[in-house]
Amino acid sequence: MVATIARFTLRQARHSRLLVLAGLLLVFAFVLTGLAGAVALTEHAAVQAVLLAASLRAGAVGLIALFAVSACLREQDDRTLDLVLALDAPRSHYVLGKLAAFALIAVALAAACALPLLLWSPPLAVAGWAVSLACEAWLIAALGLLLAFTFRQPVTALAALAAFYLLARGLDALLLLARDPVFVHEGAFRAFVESGIALIAWVMPGLHRFTDAGWLGTAGFDPVLLWPVLGQTLVYGALLAAAAAFDLYRREF
Template sequence: MRKGQAGNIPVIARFTVVEALRTRYGIILLLLTLLSFGLAQFLSQVAITETAQIQRAVVAAVLRFSAVFLVALYIITSISREFSDKVVELMFSLPMPRGSYYLGKLAGYAMLATATAVVFSLLLLTVTPWAQAAMWGVSLVFELLLVCAASLVLVLALNQVTPAFCAVVAFYLLARSITAMQLMAHGPLVDGHSMASQLIARLIDGMAFLLPDMSLFTRSDWLLYSTAQWQDLLPLLGQTAVYLALLSGVALFDLYRRNI
């Protein structure tokens, strides 16, 4: 990519962020933050024992799923609207490589994801020690980066909001639960001599090989027992880099092969 063409990437990223602010992304983020804060205060009043632990676990889970679904839904609806309004066709008619469009969009959505993680981590400081909240927040950034890339790949491939969002949700939930599914498939209660059990176990192992292990991201035990260390983030950074590159490669291949 030439130097002048690469200069389009920050411009597209900036306009992506501006578009998010104009479509009231920040207001929705603020409302989710206030609702989560209210939930934390409610739990502090109704919990009889282990109040702090219940607060941390429930609020962290709500914040994580809220961030994932908010980022994914915004990306999918934004790109789908650009296809409907012929904005994508207009961009591709300019003397600019399609890779610049994708990387600019990814950079803009990555900034939104980072801002979302920062806001939610600040809220988590009200119920969690700062070090654990900071590590949880960094892990959430990595998780949201993968969600951004997956959302872009699927909306570019499907071009419709509902199928793309359902596919992203399925990808995320499967990636979060694939380790538990592996444990159950190879557990002591499974008949290892059954052909069906062996087939299911191999199928699950194959999916686990292809999917990122998101059960390692934003773990609740970090907040409950303060077990997280900064070096625990290194494997997550490696997973994020690998799958971000893979998903970006798939998206770019799809963009360049299509006749738009």
């Protein structure tokens, strides 16, 4: 059952022209990087690698988020999900099949995005960046699956997903601003804001540690940096899968 749902989801990705969109993303990012690198005064290779990595990361995450939410909502709207759940199999198999397909799609997107980076960065750094991008994209797809069950509206689900992603990516900067503000007086409100942001940062995944474009530039890459990425992927992936399965079990379609 899990394998069947995974194959069906992969077929959806093929029919939705996800590979074509990924190809267009690569071309657009390549052209943008070439223009930016042409005006760089120094470190042309490092500048091009960092800009290309940042644009590819944003594009890959956006593509898999759109696909995950739209595919799940389409199955709910055309009653395909009702047929799947009517089968003699646990509903958790549907979630596991979806997550398995999303993992394969995330790996394929990460590999495709990593190939052009080999022109400017060492293979080890590119491989680590690709692994981190696959983990980040898979977490976003898993969250998209949960939000599709929760809201059942594409605009609401995508808006919530975008807000979550931007907050998770910017938590480190927000916490830094709260601890060392510029034009803010000391007081109880500052302590309250700092404690609130610290609590949110403790609960949410630290996506600012994922897929750092600096690994491909002058900052360099250390394989040890992947350990927190893999650990958070396992923990939050399991939590999102459990939440999606729980939401699926409690709903009547």
